[in-house]
Amino acid sequence: MSNLSISEENYLKAIFHLYKPGEGIGTNAIARHLDTKPASVTEMLKKLADKKLLTYEKYQGVIPTRKGFTLALVVIRKHRLWEYFLVEKLKLKWDEVHEIAEQLEHIQSDLLVEQLDAFLGFPKLDPHGDPIPDKEGKMCAMNCCCVSEIKPNSNARIFGVKNHTSAFLKHLEKLNLTIGKTFTLVNRNDFDQSVELVLNKQTMHISKEVAENILVEKLK
Amino acid sequence: MSNLSISEENYLKAIFHLYKPGEGIGTNAIARHLDTKPASVTEMLKKLADKKLLTYEKYQGVIPTRKGFTLALVVIRKHRLWEYFLVEKLKLKWDEVHEIAEQLEHIQSDLLVEQLDAFLGFPKLDPHGDPIPDKEGKMCAMNCCCVSEIKPNSNARIFGVKNHTSAFLKHLEKLNLTIGKTFTLVNRNDFDQSVELVLNKQTMHISKEVAENILVEKLK
DNA sequence: ATTTTTTTTTAGGTGCGACTAAATTATATT
DNA sequence: AATATAATTTAGTCGCACCTAAAAAAAAAT
Ligand SMILES: [Mn+2]
Ligand SMILES: [Mn+2]
Ligand SMILES: [Mn+2]
Ligand SMILES: [Mn+2]
Numbered sequence: 001m002s003n004l005s006i007s008e009e010n011y012l013k014a015i016f017h018l019y020k021p022g023e024g025i026g027t028n029a030i031a032r033h034l035d036t037k038p039a040s041v042t043e044m045l046k047k048l049a050d051k052k053l054l055t056y057e058k059y060q061g062v063i064p065t066r067k068g069f070t071l072a073l074v075v076i077r078k079h080r081l082w083e084y085f086l087v088e089k090l091k092l093k094w095d096e097v098h099e100i101a102e103q104l105e106h107i108q109s110d111l112l113v114e115q116l117d118a119f120l121g122f123p124k125l126d127p128h129g130d131p132i133p134d135k136e137g138k139m140c141a142m143n144c145c146c147v148s149e150i151k152p153n154s155n156a157r158i159f160g161v162k163n164h165t166s167a168f169l170k171h172l173e174k175l176n177l178t179i180g181k182t183f184t185l186v187n188r189n190d191f192d193q194s195v196e197l198v199l200n201k202q203t204m205h206i207s208k209e210v211a212e213n214i215l216v217e218k219l220k
Numbered sequence: 221m222s223n224l225s226i227s228e229e230n231y232l233k234a235i236f237h238l239y240k241p242g243e244g245i246g247t248n249a250i251a252r253h254l255d256t257k258p259a260s261v262t263e264m265l266k267k268l269a270d271k272k273l274l275t276y277e278k279y280q281g282v283i284p285t286r287k288g289f290t291l292a293l294v295v296i297r298k299h300r301l302w303e304y305f306l307v308e309k310l311k312l313k314w315d316e317v318h319e320i321a322e323q324l325e326h327i328q329s330d331l332l333v334e335q336l337d338a339f340l341g342f343p344k345l346d347p348h349g350d351p352i353p354d355k356e357g358k359m360c361a362m363n364c365c366c367v368s369e370i371k372p373n374s375n376a377r378i379f380g381v382k383n384h385t386s387a388f389l390k391h392l393e394k395l396n397l398t399i400g401k402t403f404t405l406v407n408r409n410d411f412d413q414s415v416e417l418v419l420n421k422q423t424m425h426i427s428k429e430v431a432e433n434i435l436v437e438k439l440k
Numbered sequence: 441a442t443t444t445t446t447t448t449t450t451a452g453g454t455g456c457g458a459c460t461a462a463a464t465t466a467t468a469t470t
Numbered sequence: 471a472a473t474a475t476a477a478t479t480t481a482g483t484c485g486c487a488c489c490t491a492a493a494a495a496a497a498a499a500t
Binding site: 041 | 449451
């Protein structure tokens with residue numbers, strides 16, 4: 001029964017999201033992700049290392065332990081379940097839920113989480129296409145890639161987003177690029193990496209930045 | 221847009237609950253209610269006075285301002301809406317929700333509260349019979365009193381409880397004394413203030429402590 | 441192999457919300 | 471009215487989570 005503070009939970013989650021097999025996670029990257037200062041991060045890393053949630057060696061970059069991964073997944077599970085609740089039950093828009101879930105994810109009660117999960121019908125994906133870990137921390141494998149990675153003349157269905165800011169999501173909504181929509185990638189412009197695609201027989205252009213933040217599954 | 225900390229919100233709520241017209245609220249009473257020390261209370265009272273949420277004069281006892289009342293009611297509204305949600309939607313027991321609502325009441329989002337209220341169908345009473353303030357802070361007038369205040373040979377319907385601890389609520393459940401049940405108060409024993417009542421044709425005895433914490437409406 | 445730049449850590453400090461112990465003020469008792 | 475008791479405030483600390491500025495180590499550039 002590891003009782004973590006809200007700050008500790010946010011650090012664990014950030015570290016989880018920044019983790020890539022093989023590489024240690026840098027102090028600066030964590031500070032950037034949490035909008036805080038590197039000096040503050042160093043302090044917290046020592047505390048989390050004391051609690052055996054990650055391995056810390058000066059200047060080496062940090063790697064979460066099994067326990068660290070597990071606890072991060074619990075927070076992520078709660079975040080995504082609450083987002084699902086807010087959109088499906090309370091009828092909030094997909095761009096309105098992230099900030100609220102950022103608070104709700106820290107509510108402490110195992111009973112609450114399990115009952116919420118059941119009430120929602122054990123959803124597998126959150127409103128942004130991200131998989132929701134189950135009670136054991138398992139989540140469905142994702143077979144998707146960025147729009148910026150698919151080839152011209154291929155069809156794709158929008159699966160999710162990588163950027164969760166309200167500004168980006170509202171922009172997508174305006175472009176009618178929401179989850180489930182299918183389109184054909186017609187062409188990629190070499191000089192600015194912008195992408196030309198056809199959606200509902202309408203041709204449209206999206207910037208490199210947008211293309212990098214939309215996740216799709218390829219269609220045959 | 222007064223942004224209060226969780227502590228400040230909990231103090232405001234405690235002060236609201238302890239308030240009685242005419243009298244100032246003592247430092248000790250607040251400390252007892254929040255399970256903290258008088259010295260800590262004094263400090264917080266000064267801070268809340270700076271924010272114009274109450275009037276504070278050394279040694280005089282404290283009185284909430286209009287603004288203090290209003291903000292306390294917002295927190296109480298959230299607490300009771302979440303309790304209703306937990307019982308009616310997530311199927312938690314009435315003795316399991318208080319601690320969780322104590323956390324949820326601090327989630328900051330006006331949109332969330334209003335949508336939750338609508339989703340629940342604008343409930344008027346929480347699972348313990350307490351009135352839920354509406355968006356404007358208004359709540360239905362309560363016409364009820366303690367079992368310890370009603371006279372022998374009168375009929376009453378259980379309306380709510382004054383004590384919200386899990387221990388007390390579980391006890392009531394065991395005695396089958398839950399909201400909506402009606403009974404006849406047969407007799408009060410003078411020497412220990414215990415009460416004899418008839419519920420479903422069964423005679424039972426309840427202690428003074430229990431009688432003081434059950435709220436009823438009198439039936440003709 | 442130096443030098444420069446970047447990353448990370450250390451040192452020292454702040455605000456918040458708690459605490460204990462001691463002083464002060466108010467209230468009750470004699 | 472003087473004294474004892476209770477309530478409240480003050481003074482001084484502490485842990486947490488942040489900060490800035492400076493030092494140290496690692497990585498990159500010359
Ligand atoms: Mn968070
Ligand atoms: Mn999401
Ligand atoms: Mn609370
Ligand atoms: Mn209640």
